[in-house]
Amino acid sequence: MLVNANAVINYNRCRRFAALNDPFTALYLNKEMSQENAIFRDILLSHLYSPQKEIRKNINLTYEFEHEITLSENYDFLVDDDILYCLTPYTSTDFIELKFKDGQDKIAVFQPNPSGVFEPVIPKIANKNLEGKLDKLYSTYESLGRIVFSYALKYFILKKVYPQKNYRLYFVFLNSEYKYDGISYSEKLYHLFDFSKLDKIDEIVEIALFRMINHLELNDFTPCILAKKACSKGKPNACKFIDFCYSHLPENTSILDYFDSHLGFNETTEEGNIHHDTYDLLNEGYVSMQDLPISWLKDQNNLMQRYCCDNSSLFFHAKKLDLGLNQLKYPLYYLDFEANPQAIPKYRGESPYSQSVFQYSIHIQNHPNHEFQIDENHFEFLANPLKDERKLLLENLILILNQSDSSIVVYNKTFEKTRLEELKLIFPEYQKDINKIINRLFDLLDIIKTNKTLYKRIGYDGPDLEVYNLYHPDLGGSYSLKQVIKLFKKDAYENLLINDGIKAYKAFQSMSELTKVEADEKRKNLLLYCRQDTYSMYQIIQGLKDLIGKKSK
Numbered sequence: 001m002l003v004n005a006n007a008v009i010n011y012n013r014c015r016r017f018a019a020l021n022d023p024f025t026a027l028y029l030n031k032e033m034s035q036e037n038a039i040f041r042d043i044l045l046s047h048l049y050s051p052q053k054e055i056r057k058n059i060n061l062t063y064e065f066e067h068e069i070t071l072s073e074n075y076d077f078l079v080d081d082d083i084l085y086c087l088t089p090y091t092s093t094d095f096i097e098l099k100f101k102d103g104q105d106k107i108a109v110f111q112p113n114p115s116g117v118f119e120p121v122i123p124k125i126a127n128k129n130l131e132g133k134l135d136k137l138y139s140t141y142e143s144l145g146r147i148v149f150s151y152a153l154k155y156f157i158l159k160k161v162y163p164q165k166n167y168r169l170y171f172v173f174l175n176s177e178y179k180y181d182g183i184s185y186s187e188k189l190y191h192l193f194d195f196s197k198l199d200k201i202d203e204i205v206e207i208a209l210f211r212m213i214n215h216l217e218l219n220d221f222t223p224c225i226l227a228k229k230a231c232s233k234g235k236p237n238a239c240k241f242i243d244f245c246y247s248h249l250p251e252n253t254s255i256l257d258y259f260d261s262h263l264g265f266n267e268t269t270e271e272g273n274i275h276h277d278t279y280d281l282l283n284e285g286y287v288s289m290q291d292l293p294i295s296w297l298k299d300q301n302n303l304m305q306r307y308c309c310d311n312s313s314l315f316f317h318a319k320k321l322d323l324g325l326n327q328l329k330y331p332l333y334y335l336d337f338e339a340n341p342q343a344i345p346k347y348r349g350e351s352p353y354s355q356s357v358f359q360y361s362i363h364i365q366n367h368p369n370h371e372f373q374i375d376e377n378h379f380e381f382l383a384n385p386l387k388d389e390r391k392l393l394l395e396n397l398i399l400i401l402n403q404s405d406s407s408i409v410v411y412n413k414t415f416e417k418t419r420l421e422e423l424k425l426i427f428p429e430y431q432k433d434i435n436k437i438i439n440r441l442f443d444l445l446d447i448i449k450t451n452k453t454l455y456k457r458i459g460y461d462g463p464d465l466e467v468y469n470l471y472h473p474d475l476g477g478s479y480s481l482k483q484v485i486k487l488f489k490k491d492a493y494e495n496l497l498i499n500d501g502i503k504a505y506k507a508f509q510s511m512s513e514l515t516k517v518e519a520d521e522k523r524k525n526l527l528l529y530c531r532q533d534t535y536s537m538y539q540i541i542q543g544l545k546d547l548i549g550k551k552s553k
């Protein structure tokens with residue numbers, strides 16, 4: 001059986017994973033290099049290359065371990081038969097920001113050596129605080145730990161295959177502080193890391209390999225304890241068997257759907273409070289919201305959720321919704337951006353993983369009683385994927401939005417606000433115009449959920465200030481736009497081929513590689529998607545007015 005670091009990490013999640021996984025649909029995937037990684041590789045090579053240097057690309061090493069396990073890893077390139085480089089799709093930020101306390105000082109765990117390569121700092125005297133930080137690096141349940149494990153396995157194989165050689169292995173991370181000048185990439189684009197001096201680098205591999213073999217030999221299909229970190233439900237690294245292992249949980253009304261369920265629940269007894277961890281409860285059979293004694297719910301919003309669940313009903317706070325809606329100044333501009341979080345910055349002023357805005361949609365509602373169809377009062381922009389059209393996008397945006405001083409409705413303001421702030425730095429000549437837009441942004445989420453600061457400012461000081469203004473069991477504890485619109489228009493996104501932001505930027509990224517006909521099709525679907533986002537906000541506001549009896553007849 002051929003396994004790489006990702007496979008070992010998965011087989012280590014729990015005892016059941018190995019039995020559920022079909023070894024013939026191998027976990028080992030020899031991934032093709034993404035277009036972005038290929039660009040990254042070429043940039044790095046252009047810096048490392050000199051006629052005197054010998055470079056070998058795409059090296060694969062395998063090592064026959066025990067029990068018919070073959071370890072296999074890829075290395076991007078070898079320079080001068082001396083240093084192996086592996087590109088990673090991550091930034092160095094979290095490693096660089098990892099610090100430990102030494103007396104009054106905070107010391108970075110990783111610091112650059114004289115060649116500029118980051119290495120771990122090993123103090124002469126043991127430091128408990130540092131050990132705590134290092135534990136993070138040795139756990140595959142932690143995001144940094146998974147990267148270190150990937151390095152550790154590559155290094156382990158390297159030493160087994162070439163015991164006589166003294167290879168160095170560098171991981172190449174993107175530097176999120178780097179700003180592209182739009183002309184050429186400098187060496188500041190990336191950071192090199194050498195983890196080989198971490199003292200447990202071999203130990204973590206050996207432990208994980210034997211644990212994996214143990215799980216494979218047990219081949220035990222029976223359920224095991226559900227564990228927050230191992231399963232990583234709802235996280236990017238979630239186990240692929242979540243749907244199967246959690247199938248006994250009711251959809252949208254499980255104890256995990258309580259707001260802040262990660263904090264656990266407190267039972268009040270005569271002897272004092274007993275804290276119950278949510279996953280412990282889950283494993284003890286407390287599965288649905290209704291399995292929890294009501295007296296364990298101390299938060300008003302949890303009680304409100306429970307009320308909705310017990311009665312299968314919608315909760316809405318008419319007074320707060322009305323007050324919130326009254327803050328809107330017409331004509332309303334409903335605004336939504338789509339952005340591309342590209343690893344390698346493409347245009348001037350951008351950094352690795354900058355969200356480069358490529359599309360907007362705007363609907364305009366002239367007055368509170370103005371009703372319109374999705375294709376009316378609509379303005380849109382979608383950039384050419386082969387050109388830097390941010391300035392054109394910005395100019396058009398300003399032209400439409402700054403015709404008035406009224407509210408610009410967005411959903412989850414931070415995203416649009418941050419994009420505008422970034423555009424302001426790149427195009428300072430539009431600072432005033434952009435500020436005029438930023439100052440008028442109105443977050444619809446502040447009305448749907450609640451916003452203590454906003455409601456206090458407008459004079460609301462009831463005991464339910466922090467109670468969310470709208471809830472239905474179908475929300476399952478989530479206030480995402482796609483979830484909330486379902487309460488008012490169930491099929492809003494149903495017939496759309498692109499129906500979320502990730503599909504949108506991936507579609508945009510792919511356009512430059514497509515034929516004209518295929519690219520036109522993607523373009524059409526992108527426009528339909530973004531248009532629905534702004535129309536959804538309009539539909540939600542209309543729905544809220546209906547609920548509180550404020551809609552014109």
Ligand code: SF4
Binds near residue numbers: 014225
């Ligand atoms: S979902 Fe959790 S319990 Fe199920 S196989 Fe994955 S890690 Fe194990």
